[in-house]
Amino acid sequence: MTLEARRSGYDEETYARLATDTAAIIARYPEKRSALLPMLHLVQSQDGYVSRDGIAFCAEQLGITAAEVSAVATFYTQYKRHPNGTYTVGVCTNTLCAIMGGDEIFDELSEHLGVGHDETTDDGAITLERVECNAACDYAPVVMVNWEFFDNQTPAGATQLADRLRAGEDVAPTRGAASVCTFKQMSRVLAGFSDGRADEGVGAGGPTLAGLRLAREHGWTAPGGTAPEQVDGAATDAGAAATAGASAVGQEQSSAERTPTTPADATGATPDASKGKQP
Numbered sequence: 001m002t003l004e005a006r007r008s009g010y011d012e013e014t015y016a017r018l019a020t021d022t023a024a025i026i027a028r029y030p031e032k033r034s035a036l037l038p039m040l041h042l043v044q045s046q047d048g049y050v051s052r053d054g055i056a057f058c059a060e061q062l063g064i065t066a067a068e069v070s071a072v073a074t075f076y077t078q079y080k081r082h083p084n085g086t087y088t089v090g091v092c093t094n095t096l097c098a099i100m101g102g103d104e105i106f107d108e109l110s111e112h113l114g115v116g117h118d119e120t121t122d123d124g125a126i127t128l129e130r131v132e133c134n135a136a137c138d139y140a141p142v143v144m145v146n147w148e149f150f151d152n153q154t155p156a157g158a159t160q161l162a163d164r165l166r167a168g169e170d171v172a173p174t175r176g177a178a179s180v181c182t183f184k185q186m187s188r189v190l191a192g193f194s195d196g197r198a199d200e201g202v203g204a205g206g207p208t209l210a211g212l213r214l215a216r217e218h219g220w221t222a223p224g225g226t227a228p229e230q231v232d233g234a235a236t237d238a239g240a241a242a243t244a245g246a247s248a249v250g251q252e253q254s255s256a257e258r259t260p261t262t263p264a265d266a267t268g269a270t271p272d273a274s275k276g277k278q279p
């Protein structure tokens with residue numbers, strides 16, 4: 001075993017793999033200390049949280065102190081100070097979601113699972129969190145599982161969702177990826193290593209595009225702005241865009257130009273909002 005591996009606390013193979021991934025992350029930045037945020041996700045993909053060994057590893061790789069690494073790791077709530085569950089179930093209790101039932105969902109889940117905020121069930125399956133606005137207010141109240149959206153939730157639907165996760169069932173988010181991955185898998189994606197699933201599922205749905213639809217129907221434009229129909233020139237022709245395998249600006253899927261991968265992608269159908277209520 002190399003001296004570096006022995007000092008790190010990781011076994012030789014794990015250390016070598018983390019070091020290879022770290023080199024790829026550092027190469028993205030002009031200053032290597034800028035790699036710290038994705039490296040902390042990388043550590044979580046290995047340990048399931050920002051462990052003591054992970055902090056020492058980041059410090060050694062970046063040439064900074066463990067105190068500097070800890071100062072960053074303790075600032076952001078996405079970095080966990082203790083072993084996380086396989087799934088982070090985050091209930092949005094920010095203003096709109098709270099009014100729409102987020103507080104009731106959190107309370108129901110907390111009682112059902114027997115854990116409070118930032119606590120993990122005894123089986124290690126679920127870490128429950130209150131989370132702030134997830135920029136999905138048009139689908140309030142929203143629950144996230146490892147940062148995948150479960151829209152228009154209810155207390156009963158959320159407890160069913162938790163039960164299915166604990167039972168090891170495949171669970172599909174309302175939008176986005178076709179299934180929920182584990183916390184460690186998600187952490188590796190956040191470290192910048194693609195899992196090849198970014199194009200799965202529906203992106204922008206009907207509620208998100210409601211304002212644009214109304215603007216088109218009424219011919220509204222912003223002062224000094226461009227009419228929705230004129231945005232992005234020829235690409236606004238939905239038929240032409242569909243033929244080209246991309247979505248026109250302002251159409252569903254327009255958040256990414258991508259090849260359709262699901263029936264909803266191909267038809268542009270609005271996701272079924274009730275799906276989130278029946279996980």
Ligand code: FES
Pocket residue numbers: 092093094095096097098132133134135136137140141142
């Ligand atoms: S308030 Fe819950 S997603 Fe915005």
